[in-house]
Amino acid sequence: MGWQREQDKRLREFIKIIYHHHPYYHALMKKKGLKPEDFKKTSDLIKLPITYKKDVLKDPKKFVLQPKKDELKKTLGFKQKIKGLVNPGAIREQLSMEYQPTTFFSTSGRTGVPTPVFLTNYDLDKLKEYGVSDFINFAFRNAGIKKRVAQNTFPFAPHLAFWFSYIVARHLPKTFFYSFGTGRTELQADMIEKFKINILTGMPFYLKHLSEVAKDKEIKSRVKLVLLGGEGVPEGMKERIKNNLKSIGPEPVVKMTYASSEMKSVLMECAPSSGYHTHPELHYWEVVDKESLEPIGCDRPGVLVFSHLDSRGTVLLRYYTGDYVHKGITNKTCPHCGSKKPRITSDIERLVDMDKGLTSKKIKGNLVSLKTIDEVLSKFKKLKQYRVVITKKDPKDKLSMDELIIEAGIDKRVKNIKRVIQGIKNKFKAYTDITPIVKKVPSKEIYKKVMNTMKGVRVIDKRPT
Ligand SMILES: [Zn+2]
Numbered sequence: 017m018g019w020q021r022e023q024d025k026r027l028r029e030f031i032k033i034i035y036h037h038h039p040y041y042h043a044l045m046k047k048k049g050l051k052p053e054d055f056k057k058t059s060d061l062i063k064l065p066i067t068y069k070k071d072v073l074k075d076p077k078k079f080v081l082q083p084k085k086d087e088l089k090k091t092l093g094f095k096q097k098i099k100g101l102v103n104p105g106a107i108r109e110q111l112s113m114e115y116q117p118t119t120f121f122s123t124s125g126r127t128g129v130p131t132p133v134f135l136t137n138y139d140l141d142k143l144k145e146y147g148v149s150d151f152i153n154f155a156f157r158n159a160g161i162k163k164r165v166a167q168n169t170f171p172f173a174p175h176l177a178f179w180f181s182y183i184v185a186r187h188l189p190k191t192f193f194y195s196f197g198t199g200r201t202e203l204q205a206d207m208i209e210k211f212k213i214n215i216l217t218g219m220p221f222y223l224k225h226l227s228e229v230a231k232d233k234e235i236k237s238r239v240k241l242v243l244l245g246g247e248g249v250p251e252g253m254k255e256r257i258k259n260n261l262k263s264i265g266p267e268p269v270v271k272m273t274y275a276s277s278e279m280k281s282v283l284m285e286c287a288p289s290s291g292y293h294t295h296p297e298l299h300y301w302e303v304v305d306k307e308s309l310e311p312i313g314c315d316r317p318g319v320l321v322f323s324h325l326d327s328r329g330t331v332l333l334r335y336y337t338g339d340y341v342h343k344g345i346t347n348k349t350c351p352h353c354g355s356k357k358p359r360i361t362s363d364i365e366r367l368v369d370m371d372k373g374l375t376s377k378k379i380k381g382n383l384v385s386l387k388t389i390d391e392v393l394s395k396f397k398k399l400k401q402y403r404v405v406i407t408k409k410d411p412k413d414k415l416s417m418d419e420l421i422i423e424a425g426i427d428k429r430v431k432n433i434k435r436v437i438q439g440i441k442n443k444f445k446a447y448t449d450i451t452p453i454v455k456k457v458p459s460k461e462i463y464k465k466v467m468n469t470m471k472g473v474r475v476i477d478k479r480p481t
Contacts, residue, residue, distance in 0.1 A: 018347075018356060019296040024057045026325045027300065031055040036087045037115075038331055040071075040078040058300045061323055066309055066334045069131055072278075076132050079330050083115055114138045117329045121176045121277040133277040134329035140183065142326070146281060146295055147184035154286040154293055157353055159241040159269055161214050164188070167207060168195040169218030169226060170246065176277045177246045181217055198222045198467055205230040212238050216268075219246040220253050221466060221474065227260035237265030245273040245282065252394030274360060278335055280327060283360065287352040291359030294345070298326050301360065302334070303344050314345040320360065340365040389475055392447045393422070398436050401425035401462040404452075407478045418479065420452045425459030 032052045034041050041064070045051070050063055072079050083091070088111065092100065100107040118137055122130035135143075156164070166185065170178040178195065185193035192211075196204050198218070204226055207213065216223060216239050223242065230237060239261050244254070254270050261268050274292040275282040279299065283292035294301060302311045303318040312318050319340050323333045343361035350359060365388070393402045403423045410416040422444070426436055437454045445451050466474055 019358065020058070023296055023300055023325060026297065027055055027058050027061070027323075028052075030325055033081065033091045034331060034333070036090050037081045037083040038079070039082065040075075041331075041333060058323075061300065061302075061334055062311060064334055066304070066321060066336050067332055068336050069278075069338075072131050072330075072332070076134075076330070079332065080117060080134050081115060081328055081331055083111070115328055119174070119179075121174050121179065121280075131277070132330075133280065135280060136328040138328040139280050142298065143180060143280065144183050144187055146298070147180060148187050150282070150284045150293065151184060151188055153353065153355070154284040155243055155271060155273075156241070157286045159215075161240055162190070164191040164193075164215055165211055165213050166191060166193045166215035166217060167204070167211070167213045168193060169198055169204065169216065169222055170195070171219075171222075172197040175246070176275055176280070176282070177219075180275070180282050201226055201229045202233070205233050205235055208237055208239065209235040214238050215241045215243065217243040217245070220244045220249040220257065223257050224253055224260075225463065227257045231260045231263055235264060237261050239268045240266055242268045242270045243273060244270065245275060250390035250394045252391060256394070272362060274339075274364065276337065278330075278332055278337075279322065280324075280330075285362060286350060286355070289362040290350060290352045291346060291361045293350065293353075293355050293357050293359055296357055299323065300325055301345055301358070303341065306340060314347065314358070316344045317342050318344065320364075338366060388447055392444055393440070395443070396436070396440060398427045398430050399424055399440070400427050400459040401466070402474065403457075403462050403466055404475045405478060406476065408480070411478065412480065420450050422452045422454045423457040423462055423465075424454050425457055425462045427459075 035045055035052045036042070044064065048063070054060060054063060089097075096107060096110075114136060115138075116136055117134035118140065120132040120134045122132045168178070168181045168185070170181055172178060172195070178197075181193075182195060185191060194211075196207070208216070208230055216226075218226070223244065242257060242261070244257075249272060258268060258270050269288065271285045271288060272292075273282050273284050281295055281298055283294055285292060300323045301314070302321040302323075303314055303316060304310060304321050305312050306319050309319075311321075317340070320337045321334050322337065323335070324331050341360055342363040342365070345358050345360050347358050349356050389404055393399060393404075402425060405421045405423065407419050407421065408416045409419055422440060424437065424440060426433055430436055433456060437456065440454050441451060
């Protein structure tokens, strides 16, 4: 735990800023009779309850650092105070750049309610600084690419993935980079050949589609590296992307990223399944038990919870990600790249109800993860597209039975549709103990619905809370 002392020190400094300038945590700490001195170590953060997305949604502005003039004096460093005496104008400008939000990102989430996360120039600088070094040290590592030509297919939206790629790419050496969003897929496939693209970035759902179109068009691919983000990726989907591209060019390396708007940061793999290299300077990670929510030590399975240690704009402490990590966080030196930063192991499942806290995370009494749903359904080669809707028998009645509907976009060439539908039902039941309702829906229609959410949301929870 080489980072512990450094993180403790950062927390001691940051908690003062939070106490004086953060409306939500100030009120919470007052209510609990806590002062900045009560947080000497990161382990003291347990004195605060877990923060859920629903808490932020109630009043997102309350989670933004908003220093008032009088309060500001209490958190200025010695050098800043001196500078303020000599040149008050300059310090005012500097503080305004540091604290004034300049943009926001939002997560559409599975329930479709976006949570805005505000960033200041301070945050954008961090995003750039860590992003540039992570791309070079981790993402591009061993990809065998000298001159990088990247096609970015993350959607044009206030999402972290798109802006992160754009902001960082401007500062990467020997890199030609352009963004196409999602859509105009035929043209995008042609561009892969024409521009001799060797790096593709995007959401797994879209890149699967694009790689299929490219394969059908028989373009010549030179893609050596695929960087996926924005959603959890089932192994089956990763394989399909890899195989589609391999059939028209070299076999690409597929690496994953782990990020959320709330984190204001992107964590990367340096090799497939190496684990995500964290930024211990920016976040303190905990693994908590999924039922009791007690911290259970890093290297055990549980739900990921993080606290910002160096951030402006929206600041979160003990934020519940809803992401379940099977092997926890490892502090061992990375066997691939030698990095000593802790790594969140690559096997992450997103619990379906992350947006709703813990009130209704079960479907028919079973805990179902997005990953299981994806793993099961992506195995059906005859299933071109799918979408899962979790609802109630009577959608207005909270207490009526849960229902799980699979919209199945079955390959047009399939003659015995009934058999495919029965196969899906059986397999799904075998893995999850839930018998789904399977409806045949045209693939194109499902694709449109899924991409409409801008995030490739394949599972929608429509149950009333
Ligand atoms: Zn590594």
